Amino acid sequence: MVLLGIDIGGTQIKAGMVDEAGAILAARTIATPPDMDTFLPSLQDAVRWLLEATALPAGVGIGCKGIINPDSTRVETLSGGLHYLEGQLLSDLIGLPKDVPVFADNAARVALAGEMVWGAAQGHDNVLMLTLGMGVGGAVLADGRLLRGHCGVAGHLGHITVEPDGVLCACGNRGCLETVFSARAIEGEAWSAVHRGCSSSLTRLFREQPQLATCRTVFQAASEGDELALAIVSKAIRRLGAALAGLLHVFDPEFVILGGHVADAGADLLVPLQEEVWARSRGLLGREVPIVEQEVADKSGIVGAAGLVMAPRLT
Numbered sequence: 001m002v003l004l005g006i007d008i009g010g011t012q013i014k015a016g017m018v019d020e021a022g023a024i025l026a027a028r029t030i031a032t033p034p035d036m037d038t039f040l041p042s043l044q045d046a047v048r049w050l051l052e053a054t055a056l057p058a059g060v061g062i063g064c065k066g067i068i069n070p071d072s073t074r075v076e077t078l079s080g081g082l083h084y085l086e087g088q089l090l091s092d093l094i095g096l097p098k099d100v101p102v103f104a105d106n107a108a109r110v111a112l113a114g115e116m117v118w119g120a121a122q123g124h125d126n127v128l129m130l131t132l133g134m135g136v137g138g139a140v141l142a143d144g145r146l147l148r149g150h151c152g153v154a155g156h157l158g159h160i161t162v163e164p165d166g167v168l169c170a171c172g173n174r175g176c177l178e179t180v181f182s183a184r185a186i187e188g189e190a191w192s193a194v195h196r197g198c199s200s201s202l203t204r205l206f207r208e209q210p211q212l213a214t215c216r217t218v219f220q221a222a223s224e225g226d227e228l229a230l231a232i233v234s235k236a237i238r239r240l241g242a243a244l245a246g247l248l249h250v251f252d253p254e255f256v257i258l259g260g261h262v263a264d265a266g267a268d269l270l271v272p273l274q275e276e277v278w279a280r281s282r283g284l285l286g287r288e289v290p291i292v293e294q295e296v297a298d299k300s301g302i303v304g305a306a307g308l309v310m311a312p313r314l315t
């Protein structure tokens with residue numbers, strides 16, 4: 001049996017055939033088209049290529065930014081360059097026979113679905129997941145159910161307020177977690193310090209090789225003892241830890257899974273984060289809640305999306 005997993009992102013769309021064990025058999029990546037007229041043929045060409053390379057899938061799972069209705073696969077809200085998908089039924093866009101079932105959901109929930117089927121959340125009922133990338137996505141498995149809420153918005157953990165008067169977030173609120181702990185936020189903080197003329201190994205690097213001005217570089221400089229980078233990373237981790245402690249008090253999960261490319265920082269992130277969370281939550285919880293990296297190693301989103309087909313009915 002093969003499953004088709006599709007990740008629809010702001011810059012790329014990734015599609016791949018996945019086997020029952022969660023291994024990718026064939027995959028295609030296309031640049032996210034600018035409009036609906038190019039979206040349909042681009043996606044359907046990629047799907048056709050995958051079908052020829054493998055077989056007709058037993059089901060399709062789609063992860064997409066924004067608010068997706070999992071019952072109908074309708075895109076309810078999607079800002080940014082993919083705005084043209086609003087109101088569309090994703091199941092209508094794949095170009096496969098109607099008897100192939102199609103499941104779709106928000107990308108972070110899809111990542112947790114993948115962990116439920118093939119990764120760290122297998123056999124567990126209470127798990128939080130944060131996807132730390134350019135933004136911060138989130139998903140909540142509570143008492144065995146993936147939370148969706150009244151309008152499908154539940155689990156947007158990147159948009160809890162951590163600074164009431166903080167900077168404006170893409171969602172319209174101020175001081176969301178995403179504005180202080182995300183690749184974009186950490187890069188922005190480093191750029192701003194470099195522009196202010198702060199002394200740091202980042203100053204020369206960012207000016208001479210701006211393509212290296214990434215969150216990963218800031219974490220790397222911090223691990224090498226650069227004081228500015230260390231201050232930026234420590235401040236960001238403290239805020240993430242504070243937010244996470246609050247979330248533990250709300251959801252009482254068995255453990256927390258971190259995904260997304262910022263989580264690649266590994267122990268440089270996990271160790272101080274665990275300490276911050278423990279200090280803030282041990283009084284009420286009385287136990288240390290493990291924070292672990294995602295196990296579904298594929299960061300493309302394809303495997304997680306395919307997992308949506310295999311996951312127990314999640315609504």
Ligand SMILES: [Zn+2]
Nearest residue numbers: 159169171176
């Ligand atoms: Zn926000």
